[in-house]
Amino acid sequence: MRFQKIFVLAGCAALLYMSHRAYGWPGLAAAGGGLLMWLLLHFTRLMTILQRAAHRPIGYVDSAVMLNAKLRPGVTLMHVVAMTRSLGERLSDENVQPEVYRWRDNGDSFVTADFQDGKLQRWKLDRPAPADADPVAPQAGGPTP
Template structure:
C-alpha cells in the first residue's frame, strides 16, 4: 500500500469527521472516529509484523543482497526496505542517513535515505576492483 502524505492524511481525517457530523450528527462523528482508529490499528499491526519478522534475522544480514538491490525503488520508505530485506539494517551514517545490509558472500547493499525515503543505493561486491594480473596486456594470438 503506498504511503499517504501527512497533509493529505489530515485532510482525509477532517473530511471524514465533517461528513460524519453533517450526515449523521454525533453518531457520524463516533463512526468516523471508530473507522479512523481501526485504520490506525491496521497500520500498527503491519509495522509490528514487519518488525517481528526482522527481529528473527541478525541485524544487517540478508539472504541475498543482489535480490534486495533489484527490488529497491526510489521513494520507498525505510519500513518497506526492512520488509523487503527481512532484517534491520546496520546504520552507517547520519548525514545522509545511510543503512547497509550484507549477505553471506559479503555483497553489501548501502541505502541512503532523504526525507524518510530511499534517495539512492549501491551494490558493492567483494573484489569489484579489477586485478591487473588477471587482465592480459595484449589480446591472445
C-alpha cells in the first residue's frame, strides 16, 4: 500500500514537471488545476459518504445477508461505509491491525469484517439460531397416520 502512495505522488510530480517543461507556466497552472480538481472530487465524495453515515446508527445495516453477498476481498473501509451508509461498530482496539468492525441488522444477523491497512481481508456472516420449531407437520396431499 505504501508503494501505491509513492507511485501516485511520483506520478503527480512527473505530470507537473512535464507540463512545465512542455508548456511553461501556463502548462504548470493547467496541470495543477487538474490535480486540484481531482483532489476536490475525492474530498467531496468522502464528505458525502460520511454525511450519509452520520444520519444512521453506528453499526447498523439494512440487511447483513445482502452486505455479505456484496463484500469482496480488497475493498476499502470507505467503500464498505458507502455500501452500508453506516460507520461500523469497532471491535478492535484503536490503532491495532487488523481493524475489526461489525454491522448488524434488525434480525440480529451481523457481519464482522477484518481490515488490514484499510483493505478488507476477511469477513463472516453470523445469523441467529432459529427458535425451536414445532414438530414437523404432515405435508398436504400425503397420507396421515
